[in-house]
Every structure is written in structure tokens, then in C-alpha cells.
Amino acid sequence: MTAFWTEPDFDDHEMVHVVRDRKSGLMAIIAVHSTHLGPGAGGTRFWHYPDPKDGLRDALRLSRGMSYKNAMAGLPMGGGKAVILADESRTKTPELLSAFGDAVEGLNGRYVTAEDVGISEADMVAVSQRTSHVSGLPVSGGNAAGGDPGPFTSYGIYLGIKAAVQHKLRTDSMAGVHVAVQGTGSVGGGVARLLAEDGARLTLADIHADGVAALADELGAAIVAPDDILTTHCDVLSPNALGAILDDESIAALNTQIVAGGANNQLARTHHGQVLFDRGILYAPDYVINAGGIISVATEYLARRDGNVATIDDVNGLIEQIPDRLATIWQTSEAGGASPDVVADTMAQELIGRG
Missing domain, CATH: 3.40.50.720 (NAD(P)-binding Rossmann-like Domain)
Known part of the structure; x- marks a missing residue:
């Protein structure tokens, strides 16, 4: 993989973190574009890229997009994105998700993750066993915000x-x-x-x-x-x-x-x-x-961080400003x-x- 700062989609990103865990087979890229407004927030994409440079390109472009998306949605969150470079068979194991959770935890709250393409609520639950910097977690019903964004x-x-x-x-x-x-x-x-x-x-x-x-x-x-x-x-x-x-x-x-x-x-x-x-x-x-999903994820995460519970009405009220x-x-x-x-x-x- 070439130096990320030479890529055309590099936009003065604050952090581009390459994760390799040989035991689980995890290879991932976590890109944080900006934390000016708060921790970089954006989902994790699980995808097979025949050329890893395409995964890097996605991480750079998507994290920058999250900076813009969160800012325009009025959220106190920066922009980040993770890409897990899946193998051709798209093998996803508990060990791989645990290793990814450890990687997120190791960033000390600079990046908050959630679902994206190829990642489910159940996967986020597995990640949440290793880090609190995760959202889009299932809810048991009622009017509480959370779950699939x-x-x-x-x-x-x-x-x-x-x-x-x-x-x-x-x-x-x-x-x-x-x-x-x-x-x-x-x-x-x-x-x-x-x-x-x-x-x-x-x-x-x-x-x-x-x-x-x-x-x-x-x-x-x-x-x-x-x-x-x-x-x-x-x-x-x-x-x-x-x-x-x-x-x-x-x-x-x-x-x-x-x-x-x-x-x-x-x-x-x-x-x-x-x-x-x-x-x-x-x-x-x-x-x-398309900011509705991150509005849900961020509202859920921020409320839980502060010991509160966000409601679906809270989320929809913000979405209706789009x-x-x-x-x-x-x-x-x-x-x-x-x-x-x-x-x-x-x-x-x-x-x-x-x-």
C-alpha cells in the first residue's frame, strides 16, 4: 500500500491507522478526517477489495464525507470511517470482530464506530464487548433510539x-x-x-x-x-x-x-x-x-455517554431538519x-x- 498522504483523496486527515492482527486475520484501515467538532464518527465497512488501495481510497473519501455530513447535520461529532479488508470469501469471525473492537478502543475515543456495508447489529454487539466507542446497538423496544440506522x-x-x-x-x-x-x-x-x-x-x-x-x-x-x-x-x-x-x-x-x-x-x-x-x-x-443514519447513531451514542436515553422522537426531530x-x-x-x-x-x- 502506498503512503496515504500521496493519495489524491487524502485531505489533511488527522489520522490514518492501519490495523493488522495476524491471529484473527484482521486487516483494517481507520481514517479520522477531523475531530474539530467532536470524536470522528462513522460506520465500519466490511468489503473485499482485490486491490487494497481501493480500500484506502474508500476510507479516505468516506471519512471526509463523514466530517461534512456530521457538521451539516449539526452534530457535535467529527468525521471518521473504518474499512475492514475482507478476504475473497468475506470470512467474518468473532475473533476478527474482537480484534477490531480492540483497535477502536486503542484510539481512546477519537473514533466512534457503527454499522455500514457488510456489518450488522450483531457485529456491533460483538465489537461493543471490547470498546464503548460504538453505536447502532439493539434496543429492547419502546421509544428508545438505537439499533439499525x-x-x-x-x-x-x-x-x-x-x-x-x-x-x-x-x-x-x-x-x-x-x-x-x-x-x-x-x-x-x-x-x-x-x-x-x-x-x-x-x-x-x-x-x-x-x-x-x-x-x-x-x-x-x-x-x-x-x-x-x-x-x-x-x-x-x-x-x-x-x-x-x-x-x-x-x-x-x-x-x-x-x-x-x-x-x-x-x-x-x-x-x-x-x-x-x-x-x-x-x-x-x-x-x-443521507444523514439520518448518523443522526440516529450519534444521538444514541451521546445520550448513552452522558447517562441518558435518546428517543426515536429526538432522532426524527433532527432528521426532519434535512x-x-x-x-x-x-x-x-x-x-x-x-x-x-x-x-x-x-x-x-x-x-x-x-x-
């Missing part, structure tokens, strides 16, 4: 899509609005269900054919092949899978008025926000619209001629003391 992420994206439709299409109703949803797992599936309740017309795509077929039957939605979803004629394209999907070629082929979804780092490179803007496509900066933040970004963008991603980045950089 996915539904909270879905709720924020749903509210953000409604805000985008109101801003761009000038309607408060989702009835008949055509939304193409890329990725129908926990987050994308939740978004689709909420939109269906509002009467939206849905087209779905996912690499898992059985799952997307079942969801389409449930919601009365259409299905297209994963390769076709980005070119679907629709009002809103909602990317909810992996990132870096919006590049010169894909943006040129888009047939939508709005891009608003939960995937992290949707723009392949920074200039692609301007490419969208020049095409007249309204973009909801991903780390603003549409106003997006509206401010879009209004500033249109007034000044800068693309929404640049406006959001500028706001976030000022909040973390790098403006």
Missing part, C-alpha cells in the same frame, strides 16, 4: 426527495412522480416503501434479482436491469447503492430532472457536480440527504451560480474550521 437513513432520504420535488417540480405531492431507485436493500427499499405510500410511480433496480422482484410485487413497481437504471426516463433518480456512479459518461446519459439518493460519494470526481448543474439537473448533496438544509443549499446555489455540492462543501468546511 438504515430506516432513519431512509426517512431522511425520503424527506429530501420530497424537498427536491417541491423545489424543482413545484409540487408538494408525490402522487404520480416517477422515481427510479438504484439499490433496494435496507436503505433503498425503505425509501421505495415510503414513496409508494405517497403514490409515487417507482422503477427499481438491484443486483439481487429475487429481492428486487419481491419488493416490486409488494409495491406495484416496475423493474429494470441494473445497467439500465441510470438512463431510465424519470423525474427523480435515487442512487442508493455504492458510490462514484456519476461521471462524464453517465451524467451525459441521465434522463432525469433530479438526483437525490443515499449512496455515499455519488460524484466520481469533484467537478461532476458542476457537470450536473450545467445540465440543469438538481442534485441533493449525498452527505446532507429538507430545510437542502433548500438553503439549492437557493444559495441558484443565487450564486455555484453547484449544490460546492455550496455544501463550503458550508461544511467552514463548520469544521477549514473554510
Whole structure:
């Protein structure tokens, strides 16, 4: 692996920690971008990267995104991310999770972890046996906040899509609005269900054919092949899978008025926000619209740290501020001629003391 500070996605990160535990087989990267507002918070991704440099790239980009996301969500948390470099068989053992928990504990609270791609609530419970700097833990019921942050992420994206439709299409109703949803797992599936309740017309795509077929039957939605979803004629394209999907070629082929979804780092490179803007496509900066999960995780963690219990109402109240933040970004963008991603980045950089 090359020196991290020579990577194009290195952005004056405070810490890039490489973890190797031979006994358990753990190889991980923990990146903390900023602790200006508080401990670096962000989930752990468990993924097989044929080239470890791609894992480093993910850790750097995602941790920077978490700095911006947490700042724009008004949370007293910095930005961090962990990537566990899974083997080709994606072997995950109790010993590996324990070793990862020890690594988090060894950072003395500079990084707080939670679920991300490939990591479950049960995995976080295992990690929590070795460190208290973990969130997204199961709750026993009632109105207490906690557990899988996915539904909270879905709720924020749903509210953000409604805000985008109101801003761009000038309607408060989702009835008949055509939304193409890329990725129908926990987050994308939740978004689709909420939109269906509002009467939206849905087209779905996912690499898992059985799952997307079942969801389409449930919601009365259409299905297209994963390769076709980005070119679907629709009002809103909602990317909810992996990132870096919006590049010169894909943006040129888009047939939508709005891009608003939960995937992290949707723009392949920074200039692609301007490419969208020049095409007249309204973009909801991903780390603003998809902040519901980290809002849940951070609210749970901070309350538990202080000996309190956060409620679902507390979390939802914070998530429901997402549409106003997006509206401010879009209004500033249109007034000044800068693309929404640049406006959001500028706001976030000022909040973390790098403006």
C-alpha cells in the first residue's frame, strides 16, 4: 500500500491507522478526517477489495464525507470511517470482530464506530464487548433510539426527495412522480416503501434479482436491469447503492430532472457536480440527504455517554431538519451560480474550521 498522504483523496486527515492482527486475520484501515467538532464518527465497512488501495481510497473519501455530513447535520461529532479488508470469501469471525473492537478502543475515543456495508447489529454487539466507542446497538423496544440506522437513513432520504420535488417540480405531492431507485436493500427499499405510500410511480433496480422482484410485487413497481437504471426516463433518480456512479459518461446519459439518493460519494470526481448543474439537473448533496443514519447513531451514542436515553422522537426531530438544509443549499446555489455540492462543501468546511 502506498503512503496515504500521496493519495489524491487524502485531505489533511488527522489520522490514518492501519490495523493488522495476524491471529484473527484482521486487516483494517481507520481514517479520522477531523475531530474539530467532536470524536470522528462513522460506520465500519466490511468489503473485499482485490486491490487494497481501493480500500484506502474508500476510507479516505468516506471519512471526509463523514466530517461534512456530521457538521451539516449539526452534530457535535467529527468525521471518521473504518474499512475492514475482507478476504475473497468475506470470512467474518468473532475473533476478527474482537480484534477490531480492540483497535477502536486503542484510539481512546477519537473514533466512534457503527454499522455500514457488510456489518450488522450483531457485529456491533460483538465489537461493543471490547470498546464503548460504538453505536447502532439493539434496543429492547419502546421509544428508545438505537439499533439499525438504515430506516432513519431512509426517512431522511425520503424527506429530501420530497424537498427536491417541491423545489424543482413545484409540487408538494408525490402522487404520480416517477422515481427510479438504484439499490433496494435496507436503505433503498425503505425509501421505495415510503414513496409508494405517497403514490409515487417507482422503477427499481438491484443486483439481487429475487429481492428486487419481491419488493416490486409488494409495491406495484416496475423493474429494470441494473445497467439500465441510470438512463431510465424519470423525474427523480435515487442512487442508493455504492458510490462514484456519476461521471462524464453517465451524467451525459441521465434522463432525469433530479438526483437525490443515499449512496455515499455519488460524484466520481469533484467537478461532476458542476457537470450536473450545467445540465440543469438538481442534485441533493449525498452527505446532507443521507444523514439520518448518523443522526440516529450519534444521538444514541451521546445520550448513552452522558447517562441518558435518546428517543426515536429526538432522532426524527433532527432528521426532519434535512429538507430545510437542502433548500438553503439549492437557493444559495441558484443565487450564486455555484453547484449544490460546492455550496455544501463550503458550508461544511467552514463548520469544521477549514473554510
